[in-house]
Amino acid sequence: MIAEIVAVGTELLLGQILNTNAQFLAQELASLGIEVYYQTVVGDNLKRLVQAFQQAWRRSQVVILTGGLGPTTDDLTREAVAEALQCPLSFREDVWQEICSYMQRSNHPIPENNRRQAMVPAGATVLPNPRGTAPGLIIEKEGRLAVLLPGPPREMQPMFSDHVRPRLVQRTGHGVILSRSLRVVGIGESALEEKISDLIAAQANPTIALYASLGEVQIRVTAKAPTEDRARELIAPVETSIRKRIGSLIYGCGQDTLASVLGQLLRERGYKLALAESCTGGLLGSMITDVPGSSDYFIAGYITYSNEVKQTLLGVPEEIIARDGAVSAACAQAMAAGARKVSGADVAIAITGIAGPAGGTPDKPVGTVYVAVDAPEGQLVERLSLRGERAAIRARSAKVALNLARLLLLQETKR
Amino acid sequence: MIAEIVAVGTELLLGQILNTNAQFLAQELASLGIEVYYQTVVGDNLKRLVQAFQQAWRRSQVVILTGGLGPTTDDLTREAVAEALQCPLSFREDVWQEICSYMQRSNHPIPENNRRQAMVPAGATVLPNPRGTAPGLIIEKEGRLAVLLPGPPREMQPMFSDHVRPRLVQRTGHGVILSRSLRVVGIGESALEEKISDLIAAQANPTIALYASLGEVQIRVTAKAPTEDRARELIAPVETSIRKRIGSLIYGCGQDTLASVLGQLLRERGYKLALAESCTGGLLGSMITDVPGSSDYFIAGYITYSNEVKQTLLGVPEEIIARDGAVSAACAQAMAAGARKVSGADVAIAITGIAGPAGGTPDKPVGTVYVAVDAPEGQLVERLSLRGERAAIRARSAKVALNLARLLLLQETKR
Numbered sequence: 083m084i085a086e087i088v089a090v091g092t093e094l095l096l097g098q099i100l101n102t103n104a105q106f107l108a109q110e111l112a113s114l115g116i117e118v119y120y121q122t123v124v125g126d127n128l129k130r131l132v133q134a135f136q137q138a139w140r141r142s143q144v145v146i147l148t149g150g151l152g153p154t155t156d157d158l159t160r161e162a163v164a165e166a167l168q169c170p171l172s173f174r175e176d177v178w179q180e181i182c183s184y185m186q187r188s189n190h191p192i193p194e195n196n197r198r199q200a201m202v203p204a205g206a207t208v209l210p211n212p213r214g215t216a217p218g219l220i221i222e223k224e225g226r227l228a229v230l231l232p233g234p235p236r237e238m239q240p241m242f243s244d245h246v247r248p249r250l251v252q253r254t255g256h257g258v259i260l261s262r263s264l265r266v267v268g269i270g271e272s273a274l275e276e277k278i279s280d281l282i283a284a285q286a287n288p289t290i291a292l293y294a295s296l297g298e299v300q301i302r303v304t305a306k307a308p309t310e311d312r313a314r315e316l317i318a319p320v321e322t323s324i325r326k327r328i329g330s331l332i333y334g335c336g337q338d339t340l341a342s343v344l345g346q347l348l349r350e351r352g353y354k355l356a357l358a359e360s361c362t363g364g365l366l367g368s369m370i371t372d373v374p375g376s377s378d379y380f381i382a383g384y385i386t387y388s389n390e391v392k393q394t395l396l397g398v399p400e401e402i403i404a405r406d407g408a409v410s411a412a413c414a415q416a417m418a419a420g421a422r423k424v425s426g427a428d429v430a431i432a433i434t435g436i437a438g439p440a441g442g443t444p445d446k447p448v449g450t451v452y453v454a455v456d457a458p459e460g461q462l463v464e465r466l467s468l469r470g471e472r473a474a475i476r477a478r479s480a481k482v483a484l485n486l487a488r489l490l491l492l493q494e495t496k497r
Numbered sequence: 498m499i500a501e502i503v504a505v506g507t508e509l510l511l512g513q514i515l516n517t518n519a520q521f522l523a524q525e526l527a528s529l530g531i532e533v534y535y536q537t538v539v540g541d542n543l544k545r546l547v548q549a550f551q552q553a554w555r556r557s558q559v560v561i562l563t564g565g566l567g568p569t570t571d572d573l574t575r576e577a578v579a580e581a582l583q584c585p586l587s588f589r590e591d592v593w594q595e596i597c598s599y600m601q602r603s604n605h606p607i608p609e610n611n612r613r614q615a616m617v618p619a620g621a622t623v624l625p626n627p628r629g630t631a632p633g634l635i636i637e638k639e640g641r642l643a644v645l646l647p648g649p650p651r652e653m654q655p656m657f658s659d660h661v662r663p664r665l666v667q668r669t670g671h672g673v674i675l676s677r678s679l680r681v682v683g684i685g686e687s688a689l690e691e692k693i694s695d696l697i698a699a700q701a702n703p704t705i706a707l708y709a710s711l712g713e714v715q716i717r718v719t720a721k722a723p724t725e726d727r728a729r730e731l732i733a734p735v736e737t738s739i740r741k742r743i744g745s746l747i748y749g750c751g752q753d754t755l756a757s758v759l760g761q762l763l764r765e766r767g768y769k770l771a772l773a774e775s776c777t778g779g780l781l782g783s784m785i786t787d788v789p790g791s792s793d794y795f796i797a798g799y800i801t802y803s804n805e806v807k808q809t810l811l812g813v814p815e816e817i818i819a820r821d822g823a824v825s826a827a828c829a830q831a832m833a834a835g836a837r838k839v840s841g842a843d844v845a846i847a848i849t850g851i852a853g854p855a856g857g858t859p860d861k862p863v864g865t866v867y868v869a870v871d872a873p874e875g876q877l878v879e880r881l882s883l884r885g886e887r888a889a890i891r892a893r894s895a896k897v898a899l900n901l902a903r904l905l906l907l908q909e910t911k912r
Contacts, residue, residue: 098524366779
């Protein structure tokens with residue numbers, strides 16, 4: 083089965099917004115084993131919209147359109163598809179009542195032009211939109227599907243998942259497609275690929291694919307099977323083989339983040355956490371507190387940007403700064419120990435380094451960062467030599483620090 | 498003049514990467530007054546790539562392709578365009594030498610398959626690529642332009658700006674197109690549009706456009722003129738009119754951020770800054786220290802996540818927390834005063850609030866945030882009622898706090 087994605091909106095053609103809808107749908111379709119040969123973006127222009135749709139309709143079995151379902155006169159997707167497929171639009175009172183009740187719930191007045199959103203092409207199925215006024219539409223004709231979804235991602239994504247995905251699964255005849263993501267840190271994409279290349283090559287169902295992002299790699303294992311249980315059974319032994327190979331490099335699955343996984347370890351142990359940050363300047367704290375409920379274990383962070391504050395607030399000895407400098411293993415360790423002591427926390431993480439662009443020396447170039455962890459399980463310190471821009475150095479430093487704390491709590495690291 | 502953007506790569510069709518190149522090029526073309534009717538994504542498949550290019554070539558005067566210029570056999574953009582335009586490829590020794598010298602400079606071995614990147618369609622102009630091995634190509638034929646750019650944004654963007662943009666400016670015959678961005682905070686996009694709608698309507702050259710992003714709006718004034726000086730002269734009076742209308746809501750221009758502008762104000766006054774954060778958990782510090790050179794004025798941040806640490810570290814009186822709660826104007830003010838005192842800084846900013854999803858009460862629902870600033874110019878505190886997800890509430894809180902400090906230092910706020 084071949085599908086095509088058509089995103090509608092002049093704001094995309096002007097570059098005012100990124101086409102994240104195409105990426106979301108592309109990932110979803112790929113996970114269903116449905117091939118996509120083309121993505122198109124077209125503006126709010128009836129003639130060009132009709133042409134773009136007709137072309138997609140000729141060459142694909144499923145055409146998914148996003149955007150252009152709003153209430154204003156430049157929202158033309160309904161009209162274009164109705165015209166191209168010769169399914170005349172008519173006003174549907176029940177759809178209009180749904181739209182009115184949504185607006186009443188959200189205390190909006192009900193403008194007359196929203197009535198356009200209750201116009202439905204003949205023979206179309208209406209998809210409810212609990213998060214907005216624009217209902218989705220599915221038209222089945224000539225053995226093909228036209229799927230019209232609203233543009234805002236928070237409306238489009240759940241509508242796709244709840245109403246479109248199940249229909250597509252049914253049509254592919256694959257049964258269920260299930261993915262499991264293993265989240266990996268502390269190894270690059272190509273080094274990781276080398277370690278499991280034979281596993282990747284040996285698999286047809288499930289497949290194994292790698293996706294890299296800042297300082298992390300995701301391993302996605304995807305199985306096709308008649309039932310969800312059977313898909314799980316296919317994935318399990320492959321996951322076991324991968325875990326045997328790269329063990330503790332896998333920090334989590336699915337929606338886990340390093341901060342959420344570390345948080346869970348702290349919670350299980352009844353530990354409290356404190357942070358001491360220099361070059362990351364609060365980024366580590368921000369990542370820790372991105373996790374809802376982090377107040378269960380996180381008590382305090384000290385952003386000690388000046389050398390003086392490192393001494394007065396955390397008790398870093400003056401001689402360490404004089405002898406080794408503020409960017410040193412000794413200073414990172416003293417910051418961690420100080421943060422733990424001052425806050426009364428069980429675990430403390432410290433980061434000090436040179437994020438650039440200025441401040442590098444031949445001995446300690448930009449990207450030199452020391453990370454230390456102080457916990458009941460022991461003390462750890464690591465020197466990093468990172469490349470990239472200031473923002474990348476800061477983000478990678480914070481991730482390494484979170485991972486070091488994770489490994490220490492799991493006692494999976496050499497001391 | 499009409500242009501079209503064709504992004505090449507199966508990784509886009511699979512949703513593995515976002516099509517940021519299309520957005521960059523769309524913005525650039527819009528700023529040049531060049532219309533774009535379509536964007537297309539096509540995979541690494543010769544037949545479909547040729548067809549997609551031919552279609553674009555028929556309907557547009559400029560076709561810009563990104564990606565598919567790499568050294569491997571699935572990089573097919575050169576071949577596809579050469580075939581479609583009947584400009585046979587031939588090996589160019591000078592281009593090959595450039596590629597070799599790039600690889601030598603970056604200490605890479607020189608694989609034989611990179612020779613494919615030295616194949617040049619007959620009559621094409623080669624664009625140098627100082628950041629990678631793939632040269633760009635421009636082919637002029639039948640009064641139209643085909644522009645082939647590498648896929649990685651860090652190679653593509655400077656190549657476009659240095660070599661393609663000037664050529665397009667020349668072809669449009671507009672002369673120079675110059676934009677000036679005014680950055681606005683503390684007002685929504687539609688409220689801002691109302692305030693200056695008559696100015697927007699009255700202008701044809703320069704034009705005025707608004708772009709909203711998290712908690713900020715950008716006003717972009719764009720002039721077309723024969724020379725840069727003339728473009729500046731056209732922009733100046735429009736900027737003056739806008740500034741008269743919305744005064745201190747404009748915090749900066751161009752690449753300024755709230756944190757960089759506040760940093761500049763602190764630097765000019767010789768002030769040192771300290772922060773006290775609760776619900777933002779380090780995000781404010783992270784924004785302040787995103788700015789290179791922020792160590793000139795930023796000395797310390799206190800992430801006081803627990804109530805106890807608010808008392809012990811910042812000296813927030815126990816009775817404030819007992820009486821008003823940790824999310825209160827009194828607590829925010831005490832946090833700011835405490836941070837200023839403990840650190841010895843001249844200015845302190847404090848944030849305390851409920852970022853959610855849990856922790857809300859009828860009196861103080863999720864999104865209730867107090868922001869306080871303590872400075873030689875005086876003290877300020879503000880209660881915010883923010884909507885949205887945890888991340889949005891945190892980000893908006895931090896921006897409001899930065900702006901409040903900015904206004905206090907400029908003494909442009911009622912106390």
